[in-house]
Amino acid sequence: MSDYPAEILQQALPGVQRLQPYQPGKPVSELERELGLSDIIKLASNENPLGASPAALSAARAALDALHRYPDGNGFALRQALAQQHDRDIDWITLGNGSNDALELIARVFLGPGRNAVFSEHAFAVYPIVTCVCGAQARVATAIPAGQDQAYGHDLQAMAAQVNEDTAVVFIANPNNPTGTWLASGPLKSFIGDLDPRIIVVVDEAYFEYVDQPDYPDTSLWLDEFPNLIVTRTFSKAHGLAALRIGCALARPPLTDLLNRVRQPFNCNAIAQAAALASLKDTVHIQNSVRSNKAGLAQLGQSLSDRGLDFIPSVGNFISFHPGVAQGTGRGFDGQTVYEALLREGVIVRPVGNYGLPDYLRVTVSTQAENNRFITALDHVLDKARAVK
Ligand SMILES: Cc1ncc(COP(=O)(O)O)c(C=O)c1O
Structure with missing residues (x-):
């Protein structure tokens, strides 16, 4: 890029020059390529875990x-x-x-x-x-x-x-x-x-x-x-x-x-x-999807509360939580570090720093099994982080 003529780039409309591209959730195939992992779960783009009708x-x-x-x-x-x-x-x-x-x-x-x-x-x-x-x-x-x-x-x-x-x-x-x-x-x-x-x-x-x-x-x-x-x-x-x-x-x-x-x-x-x-x-598929989400939202909310982790109460199919505030410990883990550690566990969530919430991570509500897998991975990551601190 460095030898690319600046005068051409400056031709882009001012609004476009100021823009940052939209950051999508990391695709499973990308994490497979990067870390050579299999059995990855993606909880990063608020998709329906039951799939399509x-x-x-x-x-x-x-x-x-x-x-x-x-x-x-x-x-x-x-x-x-x-x-x-x-x-x-x-x-x-x-x-x-x-x-x-x-x-x-x-x-x-x-x-x-x-x-x-x-x-x-x-x-x-x-x-x-x-x-x-x-x-x-x-x-x-x-x-x-x-x-x-x-x-x-x-x-x-x-x-x-x-x-x-x-x-x-x-x-x-x-x-x-x-x-x-x-x-x-x-x-x-x-x-x-x-x-x-x-x-x-x-x-x-x-x-x-x-x-x-x-x-x-x-x-x-x-x-x-x-x-x-x-x-x-x-x-x-x-x-x-x-x-x-x-x-x-x-x-x-x-x-x-x-x-x-x-x-x-x-x-x-x-x-x-x-x-x-x-x-x-x-309509049955929608009802099943909504019912599954309701159960998953309650499951994740309870699991985060049980761990003393702060989260923003959500009515959607995702929750943004703060992996750094383990109440009573006074110790902080920043969102990006926990995100990267979760990737190594094969769990893709979404950092939301680009939304002005750098300390938070967003997780998509999934099936009970995938929610459990996320919570287990999060426990593992936070335990390791606490041991280092
Ligand atoms: C609030 C909100 N609006 C709109 C969209 C766009 O979704 P799509 O373009 O897939 O319909 C999203 C996707 O994540 C969203 O979160």
């Missing part, structure tokens, strides 16, 4: 017969099924290559130089990326402080204070990744209602299916009331279709029309569309 797998296999054809660029069958699920017309649905794609479509329609997007500290990493790529400014609100209810989560008052006359988009993750914190219906509705109605509010509900809280809102039901609202959902999490990259945005038809103007003609492939359609119908 069997019906989705058959639909995906059947779609292989038509690989020579372009997919349906309008995603008719899937959009129709999603529209039916939400009791809306088809022109309320935009398909995305993952919900990340939907987030990027929103940014491309509404963000640009001279405009800004507001989101919270520790919010999902794609919001700053899509904001910067479009040349807009990111205005980051301070999160709820440690020690308070929903610590590290979105502070709606602080977010409102970041909004100014150049704000075009507000991104809200409900629940948020990597904190697993969530916003209740009342405060979220007041926040949206108090905003300048020209500002686009994006409520990212990637983990919607998992949330089991009485006050948790289904904001897709608010689309009539708020014409500036866009709700994003995904098939990557509870539906277990992360590899296929398929998600959607729900919004009023004129907004959907704007999103579709910047969408690539064939942004969602045919296998993904077929599998997602079948998955929507397999």
